[in-house]
Amino acid sequence: MSLSVLTVNLNPAIDDLIRVENFAAGKDYRIRAAHATAGGKAINVSRTLQCFGVKSLITGLIGGTNGKKLQWLLDRESLPHAFFPADGETRTNITIFDLKNHATTRLIEPGPVVSAKTSVLFTSKLSQLLVRCSWVVCSGSLPPGIADGFYATLLRRARKAGRLTAVDTSGPALVASVRAFPDLLKINQRETEFLLGHKLSSLKAIKEAATQLRSFVGWAVIISLAAQGAVGFDGKTIIWAMPPELKRHSPAVGCGDALLGAFIAASMEKQSFAEALRQGVAAGSASILGTLPGFFRRKDFQRISAKVQLKLL
Secondary structure, eight states, X not given: OOOSEEEEESSOEEEEEEEESSXXXXXXXOOSEEEEEEEOHHHHHHHHHHHTTOOEEEEEEEOHHHHHXXXXXXXXXXXXXXXXXXXXXXXXXXXXXXXXXXXXXEEOXXXXXXXXXXXXXXXXXXXXHGGGOSEEEEEXXXXXXXXXXXXXXXXXXXXXXXXXXXXXXXXXXXXXXXXXXXXXXXXXXXXXXXXXXXXXXXXXXXXXHHHHHHTTSSSEEEEEOGGGOEEEEOSSOEEEEXXXXXXXXXXXXXXXXXXXXXXXXXHHTTOOHHHHHXXXXXXHHXXXXXXXXXXXXXXXXXXXXXXXXXXXX
């Protein structure tokens, strides 16, 4: 199968979404609605790419009954995947969405411990998959047992093979990944503050942060700012893309992933940096109105995209 993007999700999950009203700890609730989806940041990116008609392949580590269920859920969405078996049970994350105040509470498992042998074998498989893609996206957390520098190693191999690379992770894995000089870094404000070691309390500070982060990448950095959109810098222009205000119908889970997927899709269509950033922010906002993280209706995307404002910083 030919494909354009390889999305790497080492620590996928079954995401159980529960909708209740007036949620607070220590009480009993009747669930208004509940459903399970295949979860993980790279999976959300692939879901967004599918919305744009871009072929992708999801890879990562899965195990146990949950691993089989996750594959079934992806098959139901017609999202291609090539996972590697690992010991332990694929994790389950729980998202509680309050229908009254639109607040989101998340309960996130760390994931199964990965053995050194599995890590080595999976690295070998990834090397084989690299020849089939033009982009490699490393996104999400690392499960216990995987070295902090795993993404960094993969990013270096992908760049050596002539592939474009993107990363969106956090913590020590983020620190290691930026040392591998990815082409594209997608990062949120909290992760930026962690990486640079100080708070970003103004737009000026965010602009300065984008300039600093640009030295870590080969092409562009995007700092996502939740409801305030995103600031992007490609080495030439710093742009703030601002979405319209929206009423939330779903948890704001996967919005940053939709941003990343849409940005890559637009870039593959040779759109300008500014237009790619606009489409990324529009997709991230539209996913709030969707039924799955990273998914959106085309009409919502087009309506929001027309209202995204671009400002040079």
